[in-house]
Amino acid sequence: MEIIFHHPTFDTQTWLEGMQQQLPGANVRQWHPGDNQPADYALVWHPPVEMLSGRQTLKGVFALGAGVDSILSKLQAHPDMLPNGVPLFRLEDTGMALQMQEYAVSQVLHWFRRFDDYQALKQQAKWQPLEDYRREDFTIGVLGAGVLGGKVAESLAAWGFPVRCWSRSKKDYPGITSFAGDEQLSDFLSGTRVLINLLPNTPQTVGIINSRLLNQLADEAFVMNLARGVHLVESDLLAALESGKVKGAMLDVFAQEPLPSNSPLWKHPRIAITPHLAAVTRPQEAMEYIAKTIRQIENGENPGGQVSLHHGY
Numbered sequence: 001m002e003i004i005f006h007h008p009t010f011d012t013q014t015w016l017e018g019m020q021q022q023l024p025g026a027n028v029r030q031w032h033p034g035d036n037q038p039a040d041y042a043l044v045w046h047p048p049v050e051m052l053s054g055r056q057t058l059k060g061v062f063a064l065g066a067g068v069d070s071i072l073s074k075l076q077a078h079p080d081m082l083p084n085g086v087p088l089f090r091l092e093d094t095g096m097a098l099q100m101q102e103y104a105v106s107q108v109l110h111w112f113r114r115f116d117d118y119q120a121l122k123q124q125a126k127w128q129p130l131e132d133y134r135r136e137d138f139t140i141g142v143l144g145a146g147v148l149g150g151k152v153a154e155s156l157a158a159w160g161f162p163v164r165c166w167s168r169s170k171k172d173y174p175g176i177t178s179f180a181g182d183e184q185l186s187d188f189l190s191g192t193r194v195l196i197n198l199l200p201n202t203p204q205t206v207g208i209i210n211s212r213l214l215n216q217l218a219d220e221a222f223v224m225n226l227a228r229g230v231h232l233v234e235s236d237l238l239a240a241l242e243s244g245k246v247k248g249a250m251l252d253v254f255a256q257e258p259l260p261s262n263s264p265l266w267k268h269p270r271i272a273i274t275p276h277l278a279a280v281t282r283p284q285e286a287m288e289y290i291a292k293t294i295r296q297i298e299n300g301e302n303p304g305g306q307v308s309l310h311h312g313y
C-alpha cells in the first residue's frame, strides 16, 4: 500500500514514521512536486492541485483537520483535483472535542462569574461586589451540533446551564434542546444568552453571525466563534458591542488570519482573542483514526468520517 503525505506546517517525519508504525505493510512517503508514482491514500492539508489530480487509483484522501472548507474551495476552482469517486475523509474528533470543551467551558464560566466585569473594575482599583448571574438566565446556544458542537453542548449541560443546539437535522442529545433548519433558527436564538459557533464553513453558513442574528439574542449576550472567521460579520459584532446588545466576545478564528495588526478587534476591551487554536490536530490520535479508517476500507467496510461533497462538510 502506497501513502503520500503533504502538510505545509506539520512535522513530516513524525507523520511518516507514525503512519508507518500504524500500518507496517505500507510505504509512506512525503509528496514532492513531480511525484506521480502510484498512491492508494493521500494525507493532506492545503494540497497542491497536482498532488491529487489524475490519481484515479486513490482509495481515499484524508484531510488532516476537521474543517474541509479550504480543500473544497480549491476543488471548486480545480474540479479535477479530486478524481471522480475518490472519497474525502476528515478528522472526526481525534482529541479535538476535549480541547473545544476546555475552551468553551472555561470561557462560559469566566463570563458567568463576571470575571470580565471584575477585570474592568480592577483597572479602576474598585472593590465592588456585583450581583450574581443566574444559570436560568444563562441559556447557551450552540450553532452546529456535530462531532464538536455536540460534545461542547454536553459539557456545558453538565455544568447545569440550560443548553440548546441548532443543526440541519434534529438531534436527540440528553438534556439539550434541539432546533433544526432555517425555520427554527429564530426560536433557537430567542433567549440565547451565550452563542457558541461550531458550524462548518459552507455557502449556507457564511456571514451567518450578522446584525440580524445578533439582534435576536438575549440582551447583554456573549458570542464565541470557534469555527471559521467567515461566519462572523466583524463590523456587525463591533456595532452590537457598541449598542450593548452584545456584552462580550471570544474569537478564535478570523476572516483574515493572522488577524492584521490594525484590526479594531485587537483593541476592543470586551473582545478576547486567541490565534486559531481552540482545537488542534493531535498527531497520535489522528494517525490511529486514519489507520483504522484505512483498515476498514481495505476490509470492504464503510467507515465514518466521509465528507459529503453535496453538503460541503
Ligand SMILES: NC(=O)C1=CN([C@@H]2O[C@H](COP(=O)(O)OP(=O)(O)OC[C@H]3O[C@@H](n4cnc5c(N)ncnc54)[C@H](OP(=O)(O)O)[C@@H]3O)[C@@H](O)[C@H]2O)C=CC1
Binding pocket: 066, 067, 068, 091, 092, 093, 096, 143, 144, 145, 146, 147, 148, 149, 150, 166, 167, 168, 169, 170, 181, 182, 198, 199, 200, 201, 202, 204, 205, 226, 227, 228, 252, 253, 276, 277, 278, 279, 280, 313
Ligand atoms: N477553531 C479551531 O481550532 C477549529 C475549528 N473547527 C471548525 O469546527 C467546525 C465543526 O466541526 P465538526 O463538529 O467536526 O463538524 P460536523 O460536520 O461534525 O458538524 C457540523 C454541524 O453543523 C451543522 N450544520 C451544517 N450546515 C448547517 C446549516 N446550513 N444549518 C444548520 N446546521 C448546519 C450540521 O448539522 P447536521 O448534524 O444536521 O449535519 C452539524 O451538526 C469545522 O467545520 C471547522 O470549521 C474544527 C476544528 C478546530
Ligand SMILES: O=C(O)C(=O)CO
Binding pocket: 064, 065, 066, 067, 068, 276, 277, 279, 280, 281
Ligand atoms: O481542524 C480544523 O478544521 C482546524 O481549524 C484546525 O485548527
